[in-house]
Amino acid sequence: MSAFVEIRGVDKNYGFAKVLHGVDLDVARSSVTCIIGPSGSGKTTLLRCINQLELLDKGYVRVDGCYIGYKLRGGKLHQLSGREAARERADIGMVFQRFNLFPHKTVLDNIIEAPVLVRGVSKAEARERAHRLLDRVNLRDKADAYPSQLSGGQQQRVAIARALAMEPKLMLFDEPTSALDPELVGDVLDVMRDLAATGMTMIVVTHEMGFAREVADHLVFMSDGVIVEQGHPREVLAAPKQDRTRAFLSKVL
Amino acid sequence: MAMPSVDAVHTTPPSGAERTASPAEKVPPLAHRVRPARVLAVIAVGLGAAMLVHALVTNPNFQWSVVGQYLTTNTIVVGVLTTLELTVLSMAIGIALGVVLGVMSQSANALVSGAGWLYVWFFRGTPLLVQIIFWYNLASLYPKVSVGIPFGPSFVHGATNSMITPFAAAVLSLGLNEGAYMAEIVRGGLLGVDRGQAEAAHSLGLTRFQAMRRIILPQAMRLIVPPTGNQTISMLKSTALVSVISMTELLHAVQQIYATTYQTIPLLIVASLWYLAVTSVLSVGQYFLERKLGRGNRSHASGRGGLVRQIIRALRVRPDSPEVSAS
Numbered sequence: 352m353s354a355f356v357e358i359r360g361v362d363k364n365y366g367f368a369k370v371l372h373g374v375d376l377d378v379a380r381s382s383v384t385c386i387i388g389p390s391g392s393g394k395t396t397l398l399r400c401i402n403q404l405e406l407l408d409k410g411y412v413r414v415d416g417c418y419i420g421y422k423l424r425g426g427k428l429h430q431l432s433g434r435e436a437a438r439e440r441a442d443i444g445m446v447f448q449r450f451n452l453f454p455h456k457t458v459l460d461n462i463i464e465a466p467v468l469v470r471g472v473s474k475a476e477a478r479e480r481a482h483r484l485l486d487r488v489n490l491r492d493k494a495d496a497y498p499s500q501l502s503g504g505q506q507q508r509v510a511i512a513r514a515l516a517m518e519p520k521l522m523l524f525d526e527p528t529s530a531l532d533p534e535l536v537g538d539v540l541d542v543m544r545d546l547a548a549t550g551m552t553m554i555v556v557t558h559e560m561g562f563a564r565e566v567a568d569h570l571v572f573m574s575d576g577v578i579v580e581q582g583h584p585r586e587v588l589a590a591p592k593q594d595r596t597r598a599f600l601s602k603v604l
Numbered sequence: 605m606a607m608p609s610v611d612a613v614h615t616t617p618p619s620g621a622e623r624t625a626s627p628a629e630k631v632p633p634l635a636h637r638v639r640p641a642r643v644l645a646v647i648a649v650g651l652g653a654a655m656l657v658h659a660l661v662t663n664p665n666f667q668w669s670v671v672g673q674y675l676t677t678n679t680i681v682v683g684v685l686t687t688l689e690l691t692v693l694s695m696a697i698g699i700a701l702g703v704v705l706g707v708m709s710q711s712a713n714a715l716v717s718g719a720g721w722l723y724v725w726f727f728r729g730t731p732l733l734v735q736i737i738f739w740y741n742l743a744s745l746y747p748k749v750s751v752g753i754p755f756g757p758s759f760v761h762g763a764t765n766s767m768i769t770p771f772a773a774a775v776l777s778l779g780l781n782e783g784a785y786m787a788e789i790v791r792g793g794l795l796g797v798d799r800g801q802a803e804a805a806h807s808l809g810l811t812r813f814q815a816m817r818r819i820i821l822p823q824a825m826r827l828i829v830p831p832t833g834n835q836t837i838s839m840l841k842s843t844a845l846v847s848v849i850s851m852t853e854l855l856h857a858v859q860q861i862y863a864t865t866y867q868t869i870p871l872l873i874v875a876s877l878w879y880l881a882v883t884s885v886l887s888v889g890q891y892f893l894e895r896k897l898g899r900g901n902r903s904h905a906s907g908r909g910g911l912v913r914q915i916i917r918a919l920r921v922r923p924d925s926p927e928v929s930a931s
Contacts, residue, residue, distance in 0.1 A: 404806065434811055437806070437809050437810060437814075438809065440809050443807070445804075445807035447800060447803070447804060447807075451798070451800035451801060453801065453804070453805075453823075454823065455826075464819075465810060468818065469808065469809040469814075513808070514807075514808070517809060
């Protein structure tokens with residue numbers, strides 16, 4: 352049986368710059384995969400390719416057996432229409448480094464927007480679920496606040512609740528704590544830890560080595576657009592096999 | 605909190621006890637500073653205002669009684685209503701066209717964005733007065749117009765002159781011209797919304813159209829409304845231009861009267877008073893609309909003070925309002 356997320360031979364170029372170079376990666380269902388690496392190593396781009404925020408130049412990504420952004424017809428991969436692509440994205444949650452909450456909507460409206468608009472859930476039901484999600488991220492009293500009235504840590508937890516409201520089968524985190532003040536990082540990581548415990552499949556681009564060591568089932572080290580090393584986090588962090596991994600870890604640990 | 609005096613910081617060694625000023629030390633009161641330039645400015649402004657009022661009151665050529673007499677006559681009021689009608693219709697066309705063209709300019713398709721750019725280039729690059737006269741004389745270019753399937757059957761057809769009345773020519777020229785300016789304003793507003801907003805919307809499964817309508821345009825509105833208010837005020841005054849094609853709006857109405865009575869100045873004052881009254885009302889409306897759109901944005905938090913003070917604030921020219929339409 353193939354992996355839940357299957358990435359094969361992925362290339363991505365920006366003009367002449369090769370950002371991803373033949374990336375292969377498997378992610379098991381209900382596992383947490385952390386991707387680490389120096390800035391410009393392509394880890395964020397890889398994450399964005401899984402959600403079609405970037406289009407691939409070569410290779411493919413499959414999630415739960417479905418080609419992402421394409422469908423197989425007559426032995427060829429055909430690009431999906433905008434509507435079909437949007438449907439695929441709806442099943443994959445994404446949390447951004449800069450939160451990207453909708454500033455003109457309250458916390459509650461941020462969370463119910465997509466379920467109502469995309470899934471056709473009734474407003475009453477969406478609200479009820481939103482309150483349950485806010486409970487889960489410890490922000491039950493912030494439903495009527497606007498994002499600008501929240502701290503970065505609170506905003507990021509709302510962003511996680513917003514993504515979960517779509518009941519995704521996969522969650523992508525793009526450096527979720529990098530824009531936060533140090534004392535707010537813990538709250539966000541706690542929520543992610545709880546989420547991992549529920550069996551959610553998660554791919555996390557992060558600089559939080561402690562989180563990676565503790566929560567991740569699989570650790571991937573990327574550099575210069577390729578996966579240099581991967582394995583169980585304790586093995587990779589304690590006994591890296593590659594020089595580049597050693598050099599990077601000596602700087603961040 | 606007691607602040608140490610500047611001297612104490614520099615002359616005493618940094619031992620905690622000596623840093624704080626002793627309670628016995630007297631705090632000198634702040635002296636009021638006389639500002640000679642400001643006093644002069646007040647005198648100059650006061651003098652200027654007095655001279656202006658004096659001139660307005662004592663010069664009989666202003667003929668204030670004539671102004672009062674014509675201010676609410678039927679012809680003038682009909683002219684004002686026509687001006688308002690032209691403004692509303694032209695702005696409606698302009699805004700609708702501007703949103704379409706503004707969104708087109710963001711298209712990844714070069715042909716679509718190029719078409720939008722070409723439109724703006726043409727309609728912004730030729731004088732409005734020329735466009736007004738052009739539409740008015742459309743019949744000499746196309747004596748007949750018909751509406752139907754391109755190169756196919758037509759459903760409606762008739763003589764251009766019967767369709768392009770002065771009113772139609774006025775609305776068409778003002779609206780199409782406005783569309784070019786509004787397109788630039790909408791484009792600026794769309795560019796002002798963080799790219800992450802569209803990405804967040806897409807990642808939640810919204811289509812491009814849904815993301816534009818629900819997430820991006822509402823946020824762009826905060827940047828689009830202030831310059832649109834300026835455009836509306838500008839449009840109100842631009843409608844005076846269509847007096848050249850015998851469209852009886854406010855200016856043409858007063859022109860018709862002073863052509864027979866020769867009371868040119870008082871009647872121009874009548875028109876000016878009406879223009880000022882309407883632009884004042886529009887400014888107030890714009891202020892409250894902007895406040896409503898400022899939701900969720902701290903820097904636009906609701907202003908303090910009663911209604912009157914808020915209206916006064918609305919009428920003041922705000923130097924910080926973004927001028928996207930420039931260039």
